[in-house]
Amino acid sequence: MAAPTPHPLAAARHAAGKTMDQFVAGIHDAAARRGLQSGTDEARVRKWQRGVRPNEESQIYIAEALGWPADIVRADDWPNWLPLTANGVIPFGPHSSVPALREALLTAMERRTFLSISSTALTALAADWAAGSHDTLAQAHDGKPVGEDLVAFLEASTQHLANLPTEQRQHTPALLDAHLATVTELLERGRCTRAIRLRLHTLAASLAQTVAWHRFDLGHHANASQHWVAGLHNAHAVGDRDMGAGLLGDLAYQAAWRGQHTTAAHILEHALTRAENPAARCLLQLRLARTLAARRDPTERRTVLRALAAAEQHLNDAGTDRPTWCAWVSEADLAVDSGQALLELGDTGRAHQLIAEGELLLPTARDKTRGVFLTYRAASHLDQKEPEPAAAAANEALLLARRIGAPRCVRLIDDLLPRFQPYARAQGVPDLLHLAAV
Known part of the structure; x- marks a missing residue:
């Protein structure tokens, strides 16, 4: 029989590395900073861990004793607001999927954006996933029954939202958030068959990945990474290696976007140890080539070219049986990502x-990707000191990004604007600078 899940307060205290004595002392210190005294002792903490709700004042002291700011507290939602990790990563375990989802949902609140994940923690998580020695599917709960019709509806409606035209998907984040919150609640409190639980974990992984990309596009990196990690836990729970590798690939993409290319390379190398589908391996190899090339280390040139060759071979081997998250990988992606790597x-x-x-x-159908590709083309023209075609490509990308709601693409163009300044009188450049300023 699996060990009982620890109370969130006990989990938070252990994650913070606090002994009981240190934790109680921290509560006393938090009260003293306000010129007050707290009567909290070990016996009271144990009562809280058995289900007694501390008052709001005590909850503020608890937050500070754990090293978190007081404004993290939501007294009416005890103990769900408690952080379950000190480094932003929930470790794999038999009950880790729902806490990882809860951590992602809570990080969506502005007060949780400080819960970022370090490069070391991400690399360690990827290594742990690659070891593949966990059995993480928890047993069904004794809550209200979850039926086939509800799960089928959630699956179908999620798929419908994902299949909307790019321009319409900018209006769907709130719906996707609600779907993910519902699936999380069903996994935590619902009673269902093993087959349905597997479907719920699979749906949670897919939803978490989609929500993560929405957050990433908006520049909400802490929240995006928490959703990708939550998706990884749920893919791992059902033994979906390709989905897990894809989620690690997304975390690596984010790391590379933020200039953390060594971290990205390590994550991708772990992901490739277990990815099986050729389309999945193609995408991972393309991202590996891009991030290695971005380091601009001459000694890695052959490694970059090998990764590009492997990606091409995997794409040739890929049939129609592909995971949904990488079904879109095509000759277009191979060409552009190869071009970007060669540019570096x-x-x-x-x-x-x-x-x-x-x-x-x-x-x-892939307008958002088209906008990104256009910015890549603009950058390559600038590299060749061709401002006119560069301005035309950037202008088209900016108009497209604004129409479909693609802030990440807009930021790419903003980053290019200083490079147009030396060509302020070239054809198309004044129009681009004016459009960007509007």
Whole structure:
């Protein structure tokens, strides 16, 4: 029989590395800073851990004793507001999937954005996942029954939201959040068969991944990473190795976006140890090539080229049986990502050609990706001191990004604007600068 789940207060105290004596002392110190005294002792803490609710004042002291700011407290939602981890990562375990989801949902609140995940913690999580020695599917609960019809509705409606045109998906984040909160509640409190529980974990992983990308596009990185980690726990719970590898690939993409290329490379190397589907491996190899090339280390040139060759071979091997999260990987992605990697390696002529080819191959349904590709093309033109076509590509990308609600693409263009300043009189550049300023 599995060990009982510890009370969130006990879990939070252990995550913070506090002994009972240290924790009680921290509560006394928090009260003293306000010129007050607290009568909290070990016996009272144990009562809280058995279900007695501390008053709001005590909850504030608890937060500070654990090293968190007082404004994290939501006294009416005790003990759910308690952080369950000190480094932002819930470790894998038989009951880790729901706490990871809860951590992601709570991090969505502004007061939880400080709960960022360090590069060391992310790399360690990826290594732990790659070890693959956990059985993380918890037993069913004794709560209210969860039926087939409800789960089927959640699956179908989630799929419908995911299939909306790009321009319409900008209106769906609140619906996706609600779906994920519902699935989390069902996993935590629902009673269902093993088959339905597997479907709920799978749906949780997919929803968490989609929500993470929405947060990432908005620049909410702490929340995005928590959702990707939550998705990883749920994919791991059902033994979906490709989905898990994909979620690690997303975390690596975020790390690379933030300039943490060594962290990204380590995560991708762990992900590739267990990914099986050729389309999944293609995407991971492309991201590995991109992040290694971005380090601009001449000694890694061959490694970059090997990763690009592996990605091409995997794409050739990929059939129609692909995981949903990487079903879109195509010749267009291979061309553009290869071009971007070659651009970092200094092969600008071939890079420009590949980026242009990839953009032409991209289907109209992928407007957000088209906007990103256009910014890549603009950058490659600037590398070749061609401001006119660069301005045309950036102008098109900016108009597209604003229409479909793609703030990440807008930020890419903003980052390019200083490079246009030396060409302020070139054709199209004044119009671009004016559009960007509006």
